[in-house]
Each structure stands twice: as C-alpha cells, then as structure tokens.
Amino acid sequence: MLEVNKIIRFSYGSEIEYQRLASQAAEIWGEWNQEIASMAGERVEELPGVLQRGERMVWNKCGFLRMAVGSEFPDIELDTLRNMEKEGIRDTQFRSDDDIDVERASKSGWGHKLDACRRQERFGVHKAVLDSSAGFTVAYKACAWAQYLARKAGVEFILHPTKGKVTNIDTTATEKPIVQTADGVTHEADxxxxxxxxxxxxxxxxxxxxxxxxxxxxxTIQLPKERLDLWERFSPENFPVITWGFSEGKDAYSFPRDENGVIKIxxxxxxxxxxxxxxxxxxxxxxxxxxxxxxxxxPALEGIKEYISLxxxxxxxxxxxxxxxxxxxxxxxxxxxxxxxxxxxxxxxxxxxxxxxxxxxxxxxxxxxxxxxxxxxxxxxxxxxxxxxxxxxxxxxxxxxxxxxxxxxxxxxxxxxxxxx
Structure with a gap:
C-alpha cells in the first residue's frame, strides 16, 4: 500500500526543542514547494515522475485541528500553547473556547476549520485548538523529491531487491565494517x-x-468522483488534518482527501x-x-469506525x-x-x-x-x-x-x- 501522507505539526507540549526543529523544517518544506513550482514549466521533465503530473507540492498547509474528547484540555495542550506564546507564534493557534481566538480565526479565513466536524452543533461541546501553520506532507512525493535532490548532490542509490538489500553488518573481521547484501557481495566501508x-x-x-x-x-475511504459535495467538504481547502483524543485514550487521526479522493484515517x-x-x-x-x-x-478497526461515526x-x-x-x-x-x-x-x-x-x-x-x-x-x-x-x-x-x-x-x-x- 502506497503511504499517502504524514502530519506536519509543531505541537509538542513541553518539548520545545522538537517544536523549534519542526518550525525550521517547515521553512524548508516551503522552499521545496517553491522550487518544484518553479520547475513546472519548461523544466517539468526534470521532476520525478510523481511530480510531473497532478498536484505539484510536497506539503500542504491546510491546518491541524487538535480535538479533545471531553470538555477539558489535556495538560499537553496547555503546555503547547505556553510554548507557542514563548516563541512568539501564539497567533497561529486558535482555541475553540476563546472568543477572541474564534473572532481572529473568522477574520483570517480559518473559521470554517475551527469545528470542522461540527461537534458543538451535534454534541454541545467542542474543545480544540486549530494550528493554522501546520498541515500534511504528501509522503511519496516528498520521498521522490528528496531522492532527486540527493542524486543531484552525487548520492548513488542501489534500489535493487538483492543488490540493495543489506543482510548483515560485520565489524569483527577487519577494522572497517563489512556490509553484506542479499546477492552475496560484501562491501567494505569507512x-x-x-x-x-x-x-x-x-x-x-x-x-x-x-x-x-x-x-x-x-x-482509507475512497470518495466517489460524482459526489461533488464530499469532494468539496473534505478538500484541503475546507478540511484540516485532525487528531482526536490523543491524551484521552482514543488516539485517532485523519487527513483531508488527497488529489485522488482518498481519505486516510x-x-x-x-x-x-x-x-x-x-x-x-x-x-x-x-x-x-x-x-x-x-x-x-x-480493536484498531473498531477505534477507526468509532472515530468516523462520531x-x-x-x-x-x-x-x-x-x-x-x-x-x-x-x-x-x-x-x-x-x-x-x-x-x-x-x-x-x-x-x-x-x-x-x-x-x-x-x-x-x-x-x-x-x-x-x-x-x-x-x-x-x-x-x-x-x-x-x-x-x-x-x-x-x-x-x-x-x-x-x-x-x-x-x-x-x-x-x-x-x-x-
């Protein structure tokens, strides 16, 4: 199964070092998007095959909605907001229970994603934070682009079922490690x-x-192309990445649909x-x-079905x-x-x-x-x-x-x- 997408987030509770590293990575994700876009014209054939067609981006800043199950925020969420404040990026976060944040979200075009699952309307409670700086990366396209950049830098890839499959790393025979591959060949390395x-x-x-x-x-769920209502509702423009109950024992997440109409849960x-x-x-x-x-x-299937149903x-x-x-x-x-x-x-x-x-x-x-x-x-x-x-x-x-x-x-x-x- 081709892995479709991965979450890009900056919410790490008290682990501010990971928050900072993710923020720095996001700058490069943005640069990659720009570089790919610049090649979409006369240089399109230089791009990896998966980036020559369809949507030419490796990450989508569609927003990331961190939903609680009940009516209280877990401690990790409050720690995250404090660290966002410390780093001067609290303005990218919108609390669903904060009137000022709700108004900011509405004015900045994020209001429709603050309760994307309509939980307040359907259950009378919705505790969540929307991170407008986060989203998802298209994993297989990102890997193809990273490989393209590595080849340009002189990296040689051996992607072969036997020649490229390492079976053993021997450090006993010589001062240098010896790598053995599935074809029976050994390779001495520094x-x-x-x-x-x-x-x-x-x-x-x-x-x-x-x-x-x-x-x-x-x-995964495949959206029928004729269901334009669902294509529109679950597009990255209208729907964020979502996690639900990660501190309350639910641990489920979902993405907007991809360009082929696939929703991953x-x-x-x-x-x-x-x-x-x-x-x-x-x-x-x-x-x-x-x-x-x-x-x-x-049990995993039941957890996924519960998330979808609710x-x-x-x-x-x-x-x-x-x-x-x-x-x-x-x-x-x-x-x-x-x-x-x-x-x-x-x-x-x-x-x-x-x-x-x-x-x-x-x-x-x-x-x-x-x-x-x-x-x-x-x-x-x-x-x-x-x-x-x-x-x-x-x-x-x-x-x-x-x-x-x-x-x-x-x-x-x-x-x-x-x-x-």
Missing amino acids: LVVVAGGGWTAGLLPEADGLIETTAGSVA GFRKTKWTNYGDVAGKRISVPRAVQSKETDIPA NLPELVELGLSSTFLCWYTDSIDNSFVVDFVPNRSGVAICTGGSGHGFKFLPILGREVVKILEGKGDQTVYGQMWKWRTSTATKRNGLEEGEEGPRVLEKQKMASREDWVF
Whole structure:
C-alpha cells in the first residue's frame, strides 16, 4: 500500500526543542514547494515522475485541528500553547473556547476549520485548538523529491531487491565494517549509517531494548468522483488534518482527501509488535517481510469506525476502501536515536522516529551530520538523541517484550466483513 501522507505539526507540549526543529523544517518544506513550482514549466521533465503530473507540492498547509474528547484540555495542550506564546507564534493557534481566538480565526479565513466536524452543533461541546501553520506532507512525493535532490548532490542509490538489500553488518573481521547484501557481495566501508526504519533493530540486534518496531493501524475511504459535495467538504481547502483524543485514550487521526479522493484515517492507541528470530534473538520486525497482510487488529478497526461515526458521519455510507499496517520504529522515550553504536567501530544508527519523524525530513540531516562529525555533545539534539538505556518500569511499551499484549499473533484480525458500520 502506497503511504499517502504524514502530519506536519509543531505541537509538542513541553518539548520545545522538537517544536523549534519542526518550525525550521517547515521553512524548508516551503522552499521545496517553491522550487518544484518553479520547475513546472519548461523544466517539468526534470521532476520525478510523481511530480510531473497532478498536484505539484510536497506539503500542504491546510491546518491541524487538535480535538479533545471531553470538555477539558489535556495538560499537553496547555503546555503547547505556553510554548507557542514563548516563541512568539501564539497567533497561529486558535482555541475553540476563546472568543477572541474564534473572532481572529473568522477574520483570517480559518473559521470554517475551527469545528470542522461540527461537534458543538451535534454534541454541545467542542474543545480544540486549530494550528493554522501546520498541515500534511504528501509522503511519496516528498520521498521522490528528496531522492532527486540527493542524486543531484552525487548520492548513488542501489534500489535493487538483492543488490540493495543489506543482510548483515560485520565489524569483527577487519577494522572497517563489512556490509553484506542479499546477492552475496560484501562491501567494505569507512562508515555505515543504519537508517533502516522498522528494519533497523534487525540489522543491529543490540539496539533491541532501546528501539522497537511497531505498527500503527490505517484505513482509507475512497470518495466517489460524482459526489461533488464530499469532494468539496473534505478538500484541503475546507478540511484540516485532525487528531482526536490523543491524551484521552482514543488516539485517532485523519487527513483531508488527497488529489485522488482518498481519505486516510489512522489509529495509534495500540502500537502492534511482530516478533521473529534475528541473530539468535527474538526481535519485533515488520510483518511486511513475512506476508502480504492487509487486515488490521479488530480493536484498531473498531477505534477507526468509532472515530468516523462520531466525527465524520457523512462518510459512514461509503464504507472503508482498505486497511493496512504502517510500520514505525519507536524508542524508549519517543525521541530519535542518532549516535555511534557502542562496540561497533565505524557503525552509526539513525532511527526512532516514533510516529512523528517524517516532518523532519528536510532538516534532520543537518543535525545528523554534526553527530557523525563528532560534535554531538555540543548540540542539544546530539544530547537528546544519544545511545541510551533506561531502568524505568515503563519504557514506551518496550518493557513488555514478546510476552506483552500487543503482539500481532495474539490479536483477532478484522476482515472485510468487519468493515460494515
């Protein structure tokens, strides 16, 4: 399943370092949009194929509505607003329960997105904050553009099912790391940076316990082209990215429709694991390498259906179009892990996006290079992202291991028959 889009947000509660990094990344996202637009004429054939047709942008500032379930804001929301105030960007935020903010939103053209789900009208309560500076990135187009820029800079990609598939990183035979690929060829390197997403722990088993491969649950709804009313209502111009109850146990989110009429809805309350044998250890690995599973666990489907029924009732009659698992790499504290791997000469790790990392695509390399150059101790992010351990009782679920309740093999998987509302 082609991953369609990812949220770009700046709301991080008390974690102002991530708020600042996201804001800096947004500037580059904007520059990328402008550069792509400038090539849309005579230079259009230089663009990656997915950007030669359709909408030529990699991010859309459609707004981000953070909805509470009940009548009170969670602490993280209040912390976010305080940090927005501290950074001088509080004017980009609109509280649904603040008359001044509501008036500002109306005058600045954001009023129609402040209660996009009409919760006040239907339930008599609506606690939310609309961030007018946030939105979503078109993930597959952003990846294509980043690859285009890297090739221009001289990066060589080996995107081949065997020649480009790393099976082992050996640091015992020589002073330099030896990378082995699925075609049986070995490659000696001065430095190996493992940025393998959900496959990272499989290549570096010693990282197990610091990071864990997990899956979020996703469903899509296809809007019929003849339903112009729905195309208009759920367009990015009229509908924001939405999260619902992320501090109250609902953990659901949705996007406006994309250019093909697809609406993506996600569930992240439970982060599923999938254990396999790796180098003599039992480690969570993406299920995609084992099967073509497109079903999601029944509790996740019910959470998605609840979100749609309560907040997007116009879509109930259409039903779901697909479901799939979206694999992430979580760390013990939801922060990146970027550092040299202990006892592995010439090997570094770059992972731990924990479901919020994609927004940093344009700027993450800036900080990674500092760390790889040995300057990590001199930067705030180098300190935040260093290789670490924890003795805490709760470590973002990593303390559960294979005996925990989130293992996919223990779940009842929902079938197409369960899609019915």
